[in-house]
Amino acid sequence: MRLYSTLSHRKEELPPPPGPVGMYVCGPTVYARAHVGNARPFVLGMWLRSWLRSQGYDVTLVHNITDINDKIYEAAPGASAPLAERATRWYLEDTADLGLGMPDHVPKASELVPQIVAFIEQLVERGHAYAVEGDVYFRVASYPEYGRLSGQRPDDVEEQEPNPLKEDPRDFALWKANKPDEDTWWDSPWGRGRPGWHIECSVMAEELLGPAFEIHGGGLDLVFPHHENEVAQSRALGREFARIWAHNGILRFTGEKMSKSLGNVTTLREAIDEYGRETVLxxxxxxxxxxxxxxxxxxxxxxxxxxxxxxxxxxxxxxxxxxxxxxxxxxxxxxxxxxxxxxxxxxxxxxxxxxxxxxxxxxxxxxxAEAEAPEEIRALAEQRAAARDRRDFGEADRLREEIESRGWTVRDVAGDGGFQLVPRA
RNA sequence: GGCGCCGUGGCCGAGUGGUUAGGCAGCGGCCUGCAAAGCCGCGUACACCGGUUCGACUCCGGUCGGCGCCUCCA
Structure with missing residues (x-):
């Protein structure tokens, strides 16, 4: 089996079965109902696991829930935890309704904060990170390979509004000090605060898959900065981390990326309800x-x-x-x-x-799975068959329309006057 | 501006240096009382311009166009 990897720009061969194959597929930040595009990495991950297992691979699929993030604070001031819980439930329900089963592990960032803190401490000890006023930043200059995954050379990265706490504008937050309007926090060696955006994935992947694993998935829009930063954090500590980076293409809506920030969204829930899970798949x-x-x-x-x-x-x-x-x-x-x-x-x-x-x-x-027509539909179809037998085609056609209007289609079976009832497409 | 992906017939979408992709829609036929479903047949497509080659949609270069990312985003 070969898979295209963003890192090498080539199709990479998987080791022969049974592997093992560790897969980490980036899950959502839970602050709203997932849209159809959010489901693509989930679906791909579940399918890949399914195929690899059928080929004799020993696969472990980890799909995280990021339930600590700026977005959540912004979406529900003062009530971020309840929102995160609710949105987590939505996500689990909606993806479950795709009928593909569950990943092997669905860790939440909030459940691994001690491990995250320990991870950051190691980075600080080895000089890859520094604490300032309750924040901790990753020191990009300490990791020469930074930019290899995304092809971004550090010098090309556009500078955003400068943060005076950072040594270097490219540095990114591993830990953020608690702000007054942020209603969830954890204690840490640097004071009260919470993890930055990228660190949770490094930690969850290592906790559940070990320091080296085969496949890391997620949307193409995560390559930079999210995945670049994950790689930096993990490899700076000497972990091999992911070998193959399988980034799924973006879902578009009228030619533009479907995204919550653009608002051009069809939720997964709506898509399943309206078209059915089979159509979505x-x-x-x-x-x-x-x-x-x-x-x-x-x-x-x-x-x-x-x-x-x-x-x-x-x-x-x-x-x-x-x-x-x-x-x-x-x-x-x-x-x-x-x-x-x-x-x-x-x-x-x-x-x-x-x-x-x-x-x-x-x-x-x-x-x-053939849907069984209800008794009254079946009765109508029998009546129609009888009408056809006496060559009363007007009545037969009327009954066919009647059946049609109730959501079923009659199909005559060639030869013996039998029929088949199927749900109207 | 930087990094990357991509341009295939009405639509979606694989693929290959010379041979049928497939699906959807459409048209014609068979079947049917008429339909539906099915089956058979029908479209000589690969953005543009150069180059390499006996031969390119497929390789190389350029042009144009679309999309994603450049610290909110699966």
């Missing part, structure tokens, strides 16, 4: 994970149609696939997890067992 399948994908009327409708097509194949008779069918599917996924390619292979299949096995990798086996 197939939508993600239609684009390569590393490329941007547009969330539009057309693309979602096409995904819905594809899902419906798979349902139809599973409603028809199964026919055996050629012997190399699965191998072609596997080859597509093994080459940088090429799901559009894998989909194309799947569309050739009429073999129920094979198709279900492939759909199962993506949590889509439920496409085979």
């Amino acid at each position: 197939v939508f993600f399948l239609t684009g390569h994970w590393s490329k941007p994908i547009d969330f539009s009327e057309e693309t979602v409708r096409a995904a819905q149609a594809r899902a419906e097509r798979f349902r139809d194949v599973l409603r028809a008779a199964s026919e055996p696939a050629p012997p190399d069918a699965w191998q072609r599917f596997a080859a597509a996924l093994d080459d940088d997890f090429n799901t559009p390619q894998a989909l194309a292979v799947m569309h050739e299949w009429r073999d129920h067992d094979l198709l279900l096995r492939a759909l199962g990798v993506f949590g889509l086996a439920a496409l085979a």
Whole structure:
């Protein structure tokens, strides 16, 4: 299996099974309901784990919740903790409704503050960080490889509003002193405060995956500064940290990035409720994970149609696939997890067992579950069949419309006057 | 300005130095009482300009355009 890595700009080979493969996928900062784009790294992580396990890998997937962050204080002044708790619940519920199961670990930053403090202390001891007035900053100048992941040379980084506490404008906060309007804090050697944004990931990854692991995932928009800073913190302490950096492409809405700050957001909840989880998943399948994908009327409708097509194949008779069918599917996924390619292979299949096995990798086996029409719909369909038998087609068509208006479609089965009832697409 | 990704037929979207991607939509046909579903057939696409090559959509260079990041962002 090969995966494209931001760090090397190449596809990197995974070690042979069983690995082990440690995966860390950056989760959300919890201050609002997650939107569809936020779900992309989660979905990719769950699919990758699913595929790798089916290939005999021993995978551990960590997906964090960042529940300490400036955004949360801003969104709920004086009530940041309750907001973080609520938004965490939303996230867990919404992602659970995708039907892909749970990551192996879902650590919260707030539960690892002692470890975070210890980590920062080590950085300070070794001269990679310094404390000033209750803040602690990472000393970028102490880490010569800074910028390697993102390709940003330190000198090119634009200066923001200068912070007089920093030795160097590029330095970033590991620990921030408590401010009067911040209602959650922890005690530390530097006084009351809370962790900065990037440190929690370094610590959680190390706690659960060890100092070196295979894959680090997350949105492409996190490469700089978030991941660059994570690398700096961890490698400055001699940890190898992640080997492959798998950054998923951004979700766009009308050509622009979908983001909470732009406000052009469809929440994951809304998408699932409106289109169904299968459509949302197939939508993600239609684009390569590393490329941007547009969330539009057309693309979602096409995904819905594809899902419906798979349902139809599973409603028809199964026919055996050629012997190399699965191998072609596997080859597509093994080459940088090429799901559009894998989909194309799947569309050739009429073999129920094979198709279900492939759909199962993506949590889509439920496409085979045929909804049972309620009794009254069934009765209408029987009446229609009777009307057809007496060649009363006016009545038959009226009944078909009646059934249609109640959300079901009748399909006549060729030959024997039998019928099939399927939910209206 | 710096770093990076990308430009494929109406739409989405793989891929390859010379051979059918696939899906959606559309058109024609078969099937059907009519439909639906299915099946069969139909589109000679690879931003532009140069170069390399026997041959480039695929390699190289340039141009134009889009997108992301440059310490809020999955």
